[in-house]
Amino acid sequence: MAKQAVQLTKKKRTQYHFQKLKMCKKCNRYSVLADESCPTCGTEWIGVESLVKTIFKNKLFTEAIWILIFVSLGIVFAPTMKSMYYSLIAGLVFCLSYCLITSIFMKSEYFIQLRKLLRSDFKRIKDGIGFDSNLAKDDAEEGRLASAYEKLREISDFIENDKVKNRSVKLLNHIILRSDMELELETLVPTSYDRDFVEYALEAIKLNRTLMTKKSIAYFIQHRASIVTDFGMETLISVAGTALRMKLYIIEFADFIEEFLEYFPKERLLRLCSIIHSNPEENWGSLGLKTRGLVAAKYNYDPDFKRFVS
Amino acid sequence: MLFHRRKLLKSNHAKRGSKMYITVFTCLLGLILIWKLYKLMKNKRLGDDFQGIDEELAIKLNEGDSIG
Numbered sequence: 135m136a137k138q139a140v141q142l143t144k145k146k147r148t149q150y151h152f153q154k155l156k157m158c159k160k161c162n163r164y165s166v167l168a169d170e171s172c173p174t175c176g177t178e179w180i181g182v183e184s185l186v187k188t189i190f191k192n193k194l195f196t197e198a199i200w201i202l203i204f205v206s207l208g209i210v211f212a213p214t215m216k217s218m219y220y221s222l223i224a225g226l227v228f229c230l231s232y233c234l235i236t237s238i239f240m241k242s243e244y245f246i247q248l249r250k251l252l253r254s255d256f257k258r259i260k261d262g263i264g265f266d267s268n269l270a271k272d273d274a275e276e277g278r279l280a281s282a283y284e285k286l287r288e289i290s291d292f293i294e295n296d297k298v299k300n301r302s303v304k305l306l307n308h309i310i311l312r313s314d315m316e317l318e319l320e321t322l323v324p325t326s327y328d329r330d331f332v333e334y335a336l337e338a339i340k341l342n343r344t345l346m347t348k349k350s351i352a353y354f355i356q357h358r359a360s361i362v363t364d365f366g367m368e369t370l371i372s373v374a375g376t377a378l379r380m381k382l383y384i385i386e387f388a389d390f391i392e393e394f395l396e397y398f399p400k401e402r403l404l405r406l407c408s409i410i411h412s413n414p415e416e417n418w419g420s421l422g423l424k425t426r427g428l429v430a431a432k433y434n435y436d437p438d439f440k441r442f443v444s
Numbered sequence: 445m446l447f448h449r450r451k452l453l454k455s456n457h458a459k460r461g462s463k464m465y466i467t468v469f470t471c472l473l474g475l476i477l478i479w480k481l482y483k484l485m486k487n488k489r490l491g492d493d494f495q496g497i498d499e500e501l502a503i504k505l506n507e508g509d510s511i512g
Binding site: 149150151152201204205208212213214216217220221224225228231232235236238239241242243245246248249252256259260263264267289292293294295297298 | 461462463465466469470472473476477480481484485487488490491492493494495497498500501502504505506511
């Protein structure tokens with residue numbers, strides 16, 4: 135199957151994942167997709183926060199009605215004019231105090247209401263995400279790869295399992311990746327060896343080296359035997375090269391880097407040397423010694439390495 | 445004279461009843477306010493950890509590994 139050239143939309147980010155949840159009041163179904171309206175009935179989604187706010191407002195309104203009824207009854211059944219005035223004043227003071235304390239604790243009450251709603255509607259939320267997942271499946275089957283991937287990208291914020299990751303990776307492997315795309319790697323790292331993931335990762339780091347994070351490097355090290363069998367040694371050299379991106383990674387994966395040191399291109403070795411040189415307080419151990427030895431043996435007269443050769 | 449005493453007694457009863465009414469009514473309002481404050485404080489103590497909601501949702505949704 136030939137790779138498709140597609141345009142991926144930017145992922146909408148929220149402070150918390152639950153803020154992505156929305157509901158169709160007509161179908162009574164939750165969704166996490168970025169669509170504006172329900173694909174079944176066309177009704178506009180209501181965000182979970184708006185839903186909670188509406189429930190919260192209704193609750194406050196009901197409470198206010200009960201309070202007004204109680205205070206009004208108190209005023210109406212007052213035996214004398216004097217007690218009627220007293221009841222009126224007491225009722226007013228009570229209403230004001232009630233409003234004041236409710237507004238002070240508004241945030242925590244909103245939180246309680248939100249938690250209550252998510253707990254009670256949990257089953258429906260799960261069913262809704264299942265429905266979204268089926269929509270993604272339909273899109274993939276009908277060749278709408280970008281749409282299918284975007285759906286899975288939203289679902290993976292909530293469902294973190296290898297099935298979803300594998301489906302996303304398979305779709306990405308059928309898309310022509312470009313550097314202007316908002317690619318992800320760390321979120322797609324599976325728990326076991328997956329050939330499709332490695333294929334995608336190698337393609338993605340060609341476009342953006344910063345995608346290779348600690349978790350991804352650790353994955354390549356963990357499954358190095360299978361990766362070498364399927365993709366060859368060059369793959370691991372390339373991954374070890376990307377680990378030179380940060381001092382932290384060099385320290386963390388020193389043994390792994392050391393193993394492929396002599397296969398690094400000049401530019402990668404230069405990067406390693408400059409990091410070691412600018413951090414003399416760090417204990418670089420055998421990596422530091424081996425790097426110095428390699429530079430002395432291979433690049434002793436190279437002007438780019440002059441400052442590292444003493 | 446007797447009529448005048450009866451009228452005075454009646455008025456005293458009314459006064460006492462009115463006082464009692466105001467006391468009971470104010471106490472009831474006070475109790476409602478205290479009960480509401482207690483409930484709000486209790487909810488406040490449960491915290492407003494929105495991150496916790498996210499985590500709880502993620503744990504529950506990933507139980508059973510059915511979606512995929």
